[in-house]
Amino acid sequence: MKRHDVIHTLLAAFVGLVCATSVQAQSYPTKPIRLIVPFPAGGATDLFARTLSQKLGEKMGTTLVVENRPGAGGTLGSDLAAKASPDGYTLLLSTSSTHSIGPNLNPRMPYDAVKDFTPISQVGNAPSIMLVPNSSPAKTVKEWIDHAKKNPGRLNYASSGNGTIVQLSAELFKAQADVFVVHIPYKGTALAIPDLVSGKVDVLFDSLPTGLPHVRDGRLRALGVTTLKPTALAPGVQPIADVLPGYESNTWFGLFGPKGLPPEVVSRVNMAANQVLQDPEVLDKLQRFGIEPVGGTPAQFTAMLAKESAKWKKIITERKITLE
Known part of the structure; x- marks a missing residue:
């Protein structure tokens, strides 16, 4: 077969493949x-x-x-x-x-x-929500950061385990706020809630569906939400990013x-x-x-x-x- 015939054959095959793919995509699914x-x-x-x-x-x-x-x-x-x-x-x-x-x-x-x-x-x-006990002296994100700075290593945060978004949200917060807070891992945030309510735990970054009901019931206080802007999912809760610019989790x-x-x-x-x-x-x-x-x-x-x-x-x- 001559060289130009080979090229023609390959070109025709390529065009056929493209057309077949196009037809398949148009009919999908x-x-x-x-x-x-x-x-x-x-x-x-x-x-x-x-x-x-x-x-x-x-x-x-x-x-x-x-x-x-x-x-x-x-x-x-x-x-x-x-x-x-x-x-x-x-x-x-x-x-x-x-x-x-x-x-x-x-x-x-x-x-x-x-x-x-x-x-x-x-x-x-x-998004997640930053929760603290009602006994916490902090009423805002800024107040909590100030409280943590005055008590380095004396406050703790709960998580649902190592490497989870709960832990990472807290560690991102610590990094941006430049505070030293001790990590206490639990096997799920549900197990941490009782200790948070009693004050044995100082803060928890929980999911909205599991965290907000405790706020509505008056058992916990919400300080901030992990979105860049206010969200309708947590009405009235301040974005942490208002205090720590760019914070998002x-x-x-x-x-x-x-x-x-x-x-x-x-x-x-x-x-x-x-x-x-x-x-x-x-x-x-x-x-x-x-x-x-x-x-x-x-x-x-x-x-x-x-x-x-x-x-x-x-x-x-x-x-x-x-x-x-």
Whole structure:
């Protein structure tokens, strides 16, 4: 075969492949989509996934089947999604623990949080709330910082365990406020609440759904919320960032596909996700879950991922945080 014939044949094959891919993307989806949730059923991520999946399915003309694959702090399910075929029929709803925090805590992760996934859309943020006992002399974030500076090493904070967003929120606070506060890890914040109420613990950065009820019941005092701006999820609670500029700590939720997901598929899922996040029924449920809807473009999500990973890597490294 002559050289120009070979080139013609290869060009024709390439054009055919591009056309086939384009047609496939236009018809996508043609069957149900598997949405992997790397955490147990009944948790915040699972509830979010089931709320999102129903509406996403309606927008995309298919069914999204939620598949819980818990284990190793979300690593097992995330790894399963990373190794799936990049055809758009396996997606992942994951969080900061699997893509921003975990990779900086565990050098033996089975996947690369950046290279092995295609970011589609950030869909939500779950902020935390800074709680203190009613017996605390501090009524504001600034007063608490002043109190801690006057008592270095004598105050403590509770967490739900080493390497959790609860601990990292407190360590980020300590770093920015330049205070020395002792860490007391618990097996979940629910176990820490009684000690916080009694005054054995001085502060806790808890999730809104579990922390706010104790504030409403008058058992605890809320000093600040971990968002940059005031949030309707915690009305009347001051952002910590008002006192510590730039302070922000959220559990984010995001949609991913395996690496190599076709751009047309990414765009299709992203557009549907943004539409779903404006649905009044979805917004009502997210508020009850303590989650703010986000949305945006894949590029914005990718930029956020890089920023979050760098932030937590710095804190984990400088504060010598480990899983043990």
